[in-house]
Amino acid sequence: MMPEQIQLLTQIMALEFTAVELNLYLDTHPEDQKALMDYNAIAQELALVKDRYSRRFGPISNFGSAPSQYPWAWVHEPWPWEVTF
Amino acid sequence: MSDDKIKDPQVQQIIPQQLRLARAYIPIQMFTTRLEPTEGLRRGTIFPELYMPYQHQPWKKPRGNES
């Protein structure tokens, strides 16, 4: 993996983890406006970084989540369990 | 629970006024601040109040384990 790919992937991991945490919090506090605004802001930032990543290194998600370049890039290795950065 | 804890506004707000017998109660978390994404991921939670790292108790250390 190239340094740029690792850097973007690390950024996605951190942002998405924040989204997971706020998501679980909101599940039991659906009326917390502060947490909801924070979630929406993180979701927007995460979408931007994922888009940058997918354009450069192929889709991070399948089943129509993002378009693919030719040839079909979903099959590119490494798969997550083969990444040891 | 120590007196300090009871005075904590977070705890005061969350302990239900009428506790019933034979029920389990968990205080409801109130979101105030969170850690930055990278630090949150490193710790396993973005909520400082839920960060409770494992403190290995040496008196419970298995015999023969010197590490």
Add this chain to the structure above:
Amino acid sequence: MWIYEKKLEYPARVSGPNPRLAKVVITQYGGPDGELAASLRYLTQRYTMPTGRGKAVLTDIGTEELAHMEIVAALVYNLIRDASIAEIKAAGMDGYYADHDKALYFVSAAGAPWTAAYIQSKGDPVTDLHENMAAEEKARSTYEYLIQLSDDPLVTDTLRFLREREIVHYQRFGELLQHVYEWKDSQKVF
């Protein structure tokens, strides 16, 4: 439905081949308090959970547990991938090797195959949430024992992350339990 993401929730790094450690860490893959059991328990309880909040918590934590199952699998895979036959024999992992080579299979640390008897889905939301809170604590304890057994600081780092997630999940199930009590009280006809 579910959509896969081609990334781990948290990195799974190992210092080198260590089949002895793999043999115990695998219990969080297919053992009694492991991530497969956690995920399937929560996802299958959803159908009789009465409120929208409850269904959301079970769906989301059940989904996160699948991601944890994948992290544990990555640890085990990388701990045995480059191990020699001599190392596998010395670690007492030859029994596993005889049945599975270096493939991933759902077993406990003692080699018992995964069984649905590890989990419960009782239909009573209060009962199910007690089951889930207990499950989070059992998994937390297991991660602590694994941390004690680990001689690889990189593996310990990932185990530490997974242990902390059990605490956060416990809190969410606890909050949901308060909500379900309120819901039950509101359903009473006087």
